[in-house]
Amino acid sequence: MPELPEVETTRRGIEPRLAGKTLEAVEIRDARLRWPVPGDIGARLAGKKLLAVRRRGKYLLFDFGGLFQIVHLGMSGSLRFAAKNETAAAHDHVDWHFADGTTLRLRDPRRFGAVLLSDDPPNHPLLAHLGPEPLRSDFSAAYLYRACRGRKTSIKNLIMDSRIVVGVGNIYASESLSAAGIRPGRAAGRLTRAECAKLAAAVKTTLQNAVRAGGSSLRDYVAANGELGYFQLHARVYGRAGLPCRACGTPIKKLATAQRSSFYCPVCQK
DNA sequence: CTCCGATCCTGATGGC
DNA sequence: TGCCATCAGGATCGGA
The missing domain is CATH 3.20.190.10 (MutM-like, N-terminal)
Known part of the structure; x- marks a missing residue:
């Protein structure tokens, strides 16, 4: 989770x-x-x-x-x-x-x-091959564009690959791609420089906003039943299949691939 | 090397 | 109510 x-x-x-x-x-x-x-x-x-x-x-x-x-x-x-x-x-x-x-x-x-x-x-074997931290400057437009070269896997799979960039899971991958206007199923290698720039920026802002939301929920967490680090996400697309896109009203689509689902707006995301 | 599906495990949910 | 199938936010492994 x-x-x-x-x-x-x-x-x-x-x-x-x-x-x-x-x-x-x-x-x-x-x-x-x-x-x-x-x-x-x-x-x-x-x-x-x-x-x-x-x-x-x-x-x-x-x-x-x-x-x-x-x-x-x-x-x-x-x-x-x-x-x-x-x-x-x-x-x-x-x-x-x-x-x-x-x-x-x-x-x-x-x-x-x-x-x-x-x-x-x-x-440590688990950490030795990890990619850059998404909120640091070494995860950049240029870095992402370079990482995409020659890759046929989907851009969503690519940004969820911890060797490329750490910390992006299934939810924030969908959310970031939504913010960047890019469909999750696009082949990574076919993204333009400009799209990579948009996506790198979207990953950062999406994660930053979520960290901020988590921070504001922190004050509750000492409460008796309060588990730490779980908070309501105001999702753009994740888990919203069939519901209207918050930007244009088009029903959000769900893409099911290998037991992991992606969500996107077919109009706002190209 | 790259890609993709299977897999570890338990719990929540929804259909019948 | 009970039962069953499906799905869940991760990450590794092996086969193609």
């Missing part, structure tokens, strides 16, 4: 309450995630101070100073702070207990997420 904005919102929500605190214990309730949660994670992290929580693509990097905990939320993962004596529910896989009593809790029903350790995240 979580794409870059949700992961970034999660990061912003947890870092202020955790940075500078010492980890006391890790409670692994159910180690079965995409890969088993390392059994020695508690032994290796206990007593260490969490310096910062960073993000690379959809990965959260807990910086314990020379040792990093990598967390990926997969499709259904979420992090929240557990209240004192709040019992764990189904699919609550891991608790991190900090010395001041704060407990961070990971829930992941579908178990596509991951909790791993690394002393060198940039060279």
